[in-house]
Amino acid sequence: MFLLDTFKRAVEEDAPFGDLTSESLLSNEKADGYIVAGDGGVMAGRPIFEAVMEGFSIEISQVVRDGNGFKTGDIVAILQGKASDILLIERTLLNLLGRACGIATLTSLFVKRAHPVPIYDTRKTLPLWRRLDKYAVRMGGGYNHRMGLSDVAMIKDNHKRLIGSLKEAVLKFRRLNPHAPLVVEVENEEELRSLEGLSVEWVLLDNMDVETLRYLIPLARDMGFKVEISGGVTLENVGRYASLKPDRISVGALTKSPPHVDFSLEIGS
């Protein structure tokens, strides 16, 4: 439902004074529009299609279900409505669909290589489209990390510098928030050990090499923490990281600049 407003604003961005071409050429003719995949990938389109259906008097039959795969040349959805309406929303729809499926597809690759360690996203999403980005991650088999700054606390290096030490920061946070879930970013063994006995759910081992991780993961777990790995994770190295058996791996690349899936819209009679 909430995607509707954002989608409408995006169409308004594309056509602040309407579609000059269609308004000159078309009246009320109906048309079918076929969305054709130019690449293979994993589908993540339902929220986009719903926004179009609610806001623009266009019916959409989704041929490939979210979470399922498609290949080059597949028709993934069929639109029915006024031709001028379909052309009005075409570019906005394709821009978003290409991105969402790109995220789902990329996520599914990470998920396969990291199995059974779960893959999580980050806050490196497309501003104003986070909900869509995070939906696409789930369709690709990934999981959502915190939605933003308001729902889960995370103490990172900048907080540490401002407060003086990680331990102080954790203690200060806990005085105000006895029960809120807390993730703490850790840079080395000393920092990890300084958390001894503190009420922390997760430690985030950020930007460490495999050797260091191999040593620190069991240590952190012995201290009672769940362990997240992050930083510099790629399709190439995710398997190695996963072999270390952290509780989760979070990957900024899922949503940072994922390769878009190419789609085109072809009008039928």
Place this chain on the structure above:
Amino acid sequence: MFLLDTFKRAVEEDAPFGDLTSESLLSNEKADGYIVAGDGGVMAGRPIFEAVMEGFSIEISQVVRDGNGFKTGDIVAILQGKASDILLIERTLLNLLGRACGIATLTSLFVKRAHPVPIYDTRKTLPLWRRLDKYAVRMGGGYNHRMGLSDVAMIKDNHKRLIGSLKEAVLKFRRLNPHAPLVVEVENEEELRSLEGLSVEWVLLDNMDVETLRYLIPLARDMGFKVEISGGVTLENVGRYASLKPDRISVGALTKSPPHVDFSLEIGS
């Protein structure tokens, strides 16, 4: 100015109920924040920095000017303000800056290889951030194609199918718009020839191979049209296309999924 509202909404997306961590840890301490480049690239950040300065009581000294290059490790901008304000906008700022510089950087590569043929963008931009995307293209040395559906008419394949023929579509358009600039997408020689004598500023030769283009470009120009090439243009092949001397080349890849430039924000005392 208008980026301000969008930027604020993006921060609100990230922190609908404020920043749980900073609000627990920080009071009113001032801090400096250094934006450090993790990759080299071309700068395109002024509109983003202005939105931050107008909306969030943060002062920003931009070290690298828009349009100039930077290398890994460079400090590109310095923020001064309340630490909690800086951390509140950090992620939104970095997400947008990484994308804008990514676009400027990629554009500058296309521009160099296509020289002296000008490189243009398309409507394959990030929904709700088109103005920023198109600004970044200019900072990379590219030019802006139409801003959207309202400002320039373009007759494309779907219009042709709906109207019956390209020629009919052009004639119909011109009856209603005697003077509006018009771009017409052409698929083959026959279509091009059907435009003989019609009032068309630009023909867009879409998705053609180099041989066909070598033949059609001079033909189109003899017919009195300016010539745009588009479709499947990559860093690898743009030089070959440019050697055919079209009037411009438009490249969806500039803004479709450009590799983001990596930035981090480091708080100083």
Place this chain on the structure above:
Amino acid sequence: MFLLDTFKRAVEEDAPFGDLTSESLLSNEKADGYIVAGDGGVMAGRPIFEAVMEGFSIEISQVVRDGNGFKTGDIVAILQGKASDILLIERTLLNLLGRACGIATLTSLFVKRAHPVPIYDTRKTLPLWRRLDKYAVRMGGGYNHRMGLSDVAMIKDNHKRLIGSLKEAVLKFRRLNPHAPLVVEVENEEELRSLEGLSVEWVLLDNMDVETLRYLIPLARDMGFKVEISGGVTLENVGRYASLKPDRISVGALTKSPPHVDFSLEIGS
């Protein structure tokens, strides 16, 4: 579609806390409302009626089609719905319809007298209702000039003063925008001649007397420019201007303070 939001805001302006009278007097009774013309004119109402239908559960049968004429006493449209809904939107609807038809009617008079020279509008429209104003111009047989500052460049006297000379301004503009359509306002022969060889689509001869125009129009055309006349054009003098055969005449008066067509809404049982 986009008129819907603006229309709703306008109704909210009129009734921020609802309609005190109707809410006290009426329940759910249905009614028909007849929109009756108090003057003759040219119809331009469809976008307004569509906004009402989409936003307010009222059905509207438009009796007189947009672009067609009507005379005093004609019923131009019939509304069906809850009486209280009809009375809620009555004034907003009539205010907008009276203006839009006023513009269409006035435009049609200019168009007849200027025939076959096309009549164009300007940016002197009603703020926040430009799209409706420009639609009404088209219904009256006129054409739309640029939609605003973003879609077509126009170099005017204030730019000239700031840059130093028209020629410099044109050259500076072209360096950044090799292909964008450009209109240049010209004040006298010397300025016109200074444009020799520059890439300019249109010259706008602003506020000149007929004698000067008779001399400058062919000169401008010989230089390869299309010619627009503007400034001080009235129903009385438009015929004389048209006899000089410019490529177009733009008329601020179309939308500046057009005489509204008078309409009333009469409730039937």
Place this chain on the structure above:
Amino acid sequence: MFLLDTFKRAVEEDAPFGDLTSESLLSNEKADGYIVAGDGGVMAGRPIFEAVMEGFSIEISQVVRDGNGFKTGDIVAILQGKASDILLIERTLLNLLGRACGIATLTSLFVKRAHPVPIYDTRKTLPLWRRLDKYAVRMGGGYNHRMGLSDVAMIKDNHKRLIGSLKEAVLKFRRLNPHAPLVVEVENEEELRSLEGLSVEWVLLDNMDVETLRYLIPLARDMGFKVEISGGVTLENVGRYASLKPDRISVGALTKSPPHVDFSLEIGS
């Protein structure tokens, strides 16, 4: 203050993607802009100038105070700021100022001719700009009738038809609203007499000729009502209506399509 948002939206309507011309030609040069009157009239500009100052970093010295007169050629205000900012808001500012001063000027003419009977406005205002229209009426010496449907009840002919009779409508209204101010539109003597003894503040004698009014005004007053005249009031006949000494005359023409005052903005160095 509230005009600010509307004004900004209006500028955004004019320049959804910025000012193509100024952004190509200008950098940060400062300029003065002189607003020069092309006609004489009465000033009503302060709320517009305040919106510009709050929203756009432009300083404005208002030379002619609101409510005072000016003549052709007078400089009425001086703007100081970045040239590109001044040109960005120029058209929106002039469109609104021309209208507001047009309303104030026209109102002042009605006020003079009706003296000492007060002139009131109506709801026939520019949708989304009612507050500005009504402000301009006051600057011209007129008074504001109800702001909209929510603040004062008015029983009109359509209500009467729906309820059955004026008297029934008044009684029904009073049961729910024992003390709310109430205006009742009356079409003839019989209707007026039917209000005998009812709790009504104002009767509105709508669209009646002078003879009928000469008879009904004292009758209504004897019945204890204040008397408003409305309908078809023009500059030509308002003196005659005023000579009948109603308590007020309301004039739709003040805000329906008032002749705009012509202003231009001239950039100085």
Place this chain on the structure above:
Amino acid sequence: MFLLDTFKRAVEEDAPFGDLTSESLLSNEKADGYIVAGDGGVMAGRPIFEAVMEGFSIEISQVVRDGNGFKTGDIVAILQGKASDILLIERTLLNLLGRACGIATLTSLFVKRAHPVPIYDTRKTLPLWRRLDKYAVRMGGGYNHRMGLSDVAMIKDNHKRLIGSLKEAVLKFRRLNPHAPLVVEVENEEELRSLEGLSVEWVLLDNMDVETLRYLIPLARDMGFKVEISGGVTLENVGRYASLKPDRISVGALTKSPPHVDFSLEIGS
């Protein structure tokens, strides 16, 4: 209708990124939801139910009509729709319904004890929900005072201090507003007498004891004013105040912090 936007924003406040629980547990299963009263009270729910029906594809059968009473355990409304939609809006609906019925219930108690003196509300409403609060007052048998600062003028102690005296303030107001309804707050007999002969509809006797009121009410009425009592009115003392026969009593407590009626939503199969 206008409640719809506010209601949607409230749901968005509650679920900026959707309903984590339901989205994980439910698909498209339909459900019935029964709203059950935990206390007795007076119903005021229609505008809330309408907003839900318009905005969320949920059908609602209202069992207890607005203005009618209900007792503990009563089912007051039945919702039908997707279970996930019902759970999404549950809390927002119950929060608003509990408040609106709380206001209606409290109002009905004041109304009974003050009979036949009418009970009015004040501007001490829930910001952004005034229209709902005032609707609930009417459902409880009360009446609405002014909707806000724009519709009725009220000269209060702070104005008096700024202007110098009540009389001066009234005279100044009347010069600009010859006919607008005016309420004047009066602190003692001297102030009341200073209004002799002035055009004032209502005097508001604020925060006075019963003895003073017993003396001043007839005096004010003799001077031609209607009399409102306000300030410190409670369920305990309202009967005594009413026995003094003022024209109305306004009660801030109706909407200031009314005890909410407790409701729960129970999902059936």
Place this chain on the structure above:
Amino acid sequence: MFLLDTFKRAVEEDAPFGDLTSESLLSNEKADGYIVAGDGGVMAGRPIFEAVMEGFSIEISQVVRDGNGFKTGDIVAILQGKASDILLIERTLLNLLGRACGIATLTSLFVKRAHPVPIYDTRKTLPLWRRLDKYAVRMGGGYNHRMGLSDVAMIKDNHKRLIGSLKEAVLKFRRLNPHAPLVVEVENEEELRSLEGLSVEWVLLDNMDVETLRYLIPLARDMGFKVEISGGVTLENVGRYASLKPDRISVGALTKSPPHVDFSLEIGS
């Protein structure tokens, strides 16, 4: 910062067409406004004061700091600005301040009686003002439960009915969300025991009597869960609940209809 927009909308609700009274009586006179407490309580006003200062050119010196106490008659804040601005925002400010301080005051009473068991709020907040409500809870010494449906999952009775059993619901949730914090509402011992071995952070023992709780709290803790008590908690019984040593007690009453603190604004010269 985000309160600013909501606050402005609230003022606009109160004065859609400005403040009729002040605009008639006042020009630009400056004034001081003293906010005086009519009751004693705990302060929670900073976000409100900040919104006023940012949006309305009013300076505010807060005399009593947030979280501190005040008594009847205390001046808690001093406003300086244009008198008309101060009167424009007076009612909105007082309505919100009265509520926020009411919440802080009530919370502080619960906190004292429950010590050392922490008191948490719920989602029974004022729609559109949740952030303010939850801020006030913290100022009173309480803690914030989840901000809404998006940040923490909670499986409640309605979910159980829809899924079939609590255990099934928990298992289904965990498959999709291996690590997300989860609260599960439990109605009796059997349900509690059914959670044996499941990954659940909190059990919420809802609406149980003290005897049952005395038995179930240690049982739940033995099973490895943290224990929250909720439902029917009042100032009278909270001490008894606290003596059972749950991990937290959540209290809907904090924000459901808290008694407002009475404030008045007095203008000085």
